[in-house]
Amino acid sequence: MEDTSTGTPPAGEMGYEQARDELVAVVRRLEAGGSTLEESLALWERGEELAAVCRRWLEGARARLDAVLAEDGEGPPDDTGAADGPE
Template sequence: MTSVDSTLGYEQARDELIEVVRSLEAGGTTLEESLALWERGEQLAKVCRHWLEGARARLDAALAEQPEGTEG
């Protein structure tokens, strides 16, 4: 992840990724523009994956700390 991408929050990265996908689906871009959009989408997907993996690790750690037989 680049330093710029690491400053993006999950919601920011997700929203930008949605826009990238919409642009690619709409077409009307040159091959070079499409490639640049694809590359940006890959970067944004990595950011989202990073945030989600961190959230899963936190959730797993919290669940591991609960005494057996208790919920929430």
């Protein structure tokens, strides 16, 4: 079902890329300024919804990767993001 006010689907029905692209557009509009307070608040709320959608997609992707790594006996990578160091 589409949001009749914007012509876009509800955030919960969006794929990651669609939510990310709309979130980028929302941020650009907010950064550009010129919106009324009411418009800015509506944009901010939409941005929060879109960010939550993106977060859920990324968390789901991480869980799937961790599951595959666990099946392969490799276990999930550490959360530091750092390499193991020089060999």
